[in-house]
Amino acid sequence: MPVLDFWFDFASSYSYPAAMRADALCKAAGVAIRYRPFLLGPIFKAQGWDTSPFNIYEAKGRYMWRDLERICADLGIPFKRPSPFPQNSLLAARVAVAGSHESWHDEFCRAVFTAQFGEARRIDDPAVIGEILKAVGAPQRPTFDLAGSDAVKLKLRTQTEEAGRLGIFGAPSFTPEDGELFWGNDRLEAAIAWAKKASG
Amino acid sequence: MPVLDFWFDFASSYSYPAAMRADALCKAAGVAIRYRPFLLGPIFKAQGWDTSPFNIYEAKGRYMWRDLERICADLGIPFKRPSPFPQNSLLAARVAVAGSHESWHDEFCRAVFTAQFGEARRIDDPAVIGEILKAVGAPQRPTFDLAGSDAVKLKLRTQTEEAGRLGIFGAPSFTPEDGELFWGNDRLEAAIAWAKKASG
Numbered sequence: 048m049p050v051l052d053f054w055f056d057f058a059s060s061y062s063y064p065a066a067m068r069a070d071a072l073c074k075a076a077g078v079a080i081r082y083r084p085f086l087l088g089p090i091f092k093a094q095g096w097d098t099s100p101f102n103i104y105e106a107k108g109r110y111m112w113r114d115l116e117r118i119c120a121d122l123g124i125p126f127k128r129p130s131p132f133p134q135n136s137l138l139a140a141r142v143a144v145a146g147s148h149e150s151w152h153d154e155f156c157r158a159v160f161t162a163q164f165g166e167a168r169r170i171d172d173p174a175v176i177g178e179i180l181k182a183v184g185a186p187q188r189p190t191f192d193l194a195g196s197d198a199v200k201l202k203l204r205t206q207t208e209e210a211g212r213l214g215i216f217g218a219p220s221f222t223p224e225d226g227e228l229f230w231g232n233d234r235l236e237a238a239i240a241w242a243k244k245a246s247g
Numbered sequence: 248m249p250v251l252d253f254w255f256d257f258a259s260s261y262s263y264p265a266a267m268r269a270d271a272l273c274k275a276a277g278v279a280i281r282y283r284p285f286l287l288g289p290i291f292k293a294q295g296w297d298t299s300p301f302n303i304y305e306a307k308g309r310y311m312w313r314d315l316e317r318i319c320a321d322l323g324i325p326f327k328r329p330s331p332f333p334q335n336s337l338l339a340a341r342v343a344v345a346g347s348h349e350s351w352h353d354e355f356c357r358a359v360f361t362a363q364f365g366e367a368r369r370i371d372d373p374a375v376i377g378e379i380l381k382a383v384g385a386p387q388r389p390t391f392d393l394a395g396s397d398a399v400k401l402k403l404r405t406q407t408e409e410a411g412r413l414g415i416f417g418a419p420s421f422t423p424e425d426g427e428l429f430w431g432n433d434r435l436e437a438a439i440a441w442a443k444k445a446s447g
Binding site for chain 2: 107109110114215216217230231
C-alpha cells in the first residue's frame, strides 16, 4: 500500500482541517497515512521569522482566519480562534512522539487540533494535554515521563531536521515515498493522487 | 448575473493558471468575470518586501516553481520558467488598463500570461506586447499612446489602491460583490460558489 507522510506542527492553523480530512481521503484512495509532527519554529527561524508569518503580515493574517473559518464551516467542524496564536506546540509534539507507536497516537493528534482550533483551548497546558490523553485511552503519567526523555527530544529534533531536508517550509505538508513535496491543506488531494501514481 | 472580480498582477506566477481557468468556470456557473489588473509592487513594499516572497524565501520559491509546473501539466497548458522573475509588469498593466473597455482586453491579458509563463518571453519588452496586441486584433500605436497617458497611469494607481482597501495582499485574488476575499488560484472555485450564493 502506498504511504503518504503528513507533516504538521500542532500550532499550524491549516493543519487542523488537514488533520480532520486526511484519514478518510487516504482510506478511500487506498493510501496509508503516516502522521509526522515536527516543529516549525526552527524552520521559520531559518527564514528570519520569530513568529508566524500570519502575525508578521497583518493582511495575510486577517485573511487566514477568515479563510479558515470558511473552510471549517464547509467541512462542518467547529472553529474557535485560539489566543495566543501561535501556541507553543512543544509539549504536544513531544507527547505525540512519545506515543508514535501507540494505537492512540493519531486520535491524540486530531484531538489536540480540535481542542486548539475548535475550542480555543491552550495546548501548552499540561492539564489540557493530560485530559486529551485520558480521553483517547492513553496512560498519562508514563506518557508524560517518556515525553520528557532525551530519546523523545532527540527524535523530535531528528524529525524536524528531516522535514527541513525534504524542503518543507510550512505546514501542513505531504510527502509521498518518492519525496515529492506538497504544501497546504488544499494540496492534500493532489498529494494522495501522487502517492497512488508513484507507487503503481 | 453575479459578478466576480479577478485581481492579478501580470508578473504573478499563480495568476497564470487562474487566468487560464477562470473564464470557463465562471461561464459554467453563470457568473460574470471582471479582470482587474493591479500592481503588487506597492503592496509588497508595504509588507517590507522589495521583490517577490518566492525570491526572498528560497525553499518556498523552489516549491512554487515545482508546484506551478505540476498544475500546468494537470491543466494541459504550456509551462516554461521565465527569467528574470518577477518581471516588470508595468507596461503590460498600463496597456491592459488602456484597453479595459475593448473587446480584446481579456484575451490580451491571457496572452500576456501565456507569453510569460508558457513561453518564457519578457513582458517588459514593448516588441512582445506589440506582437500580442496585434495577435488579439488591437491597434498598436493608439493603444501604446493611451497606455502612456496620465489618465491610464492614474486609473492603474487607483485600481491598485482599491486592491489594498479590499485587503488584497497577493495575487491572484477574487472578490464577489459583497467584498468577501479569496486568495490564490486554488480558491477560484470557492470564490465562484460564494459569488453565486451571495447574489441569489
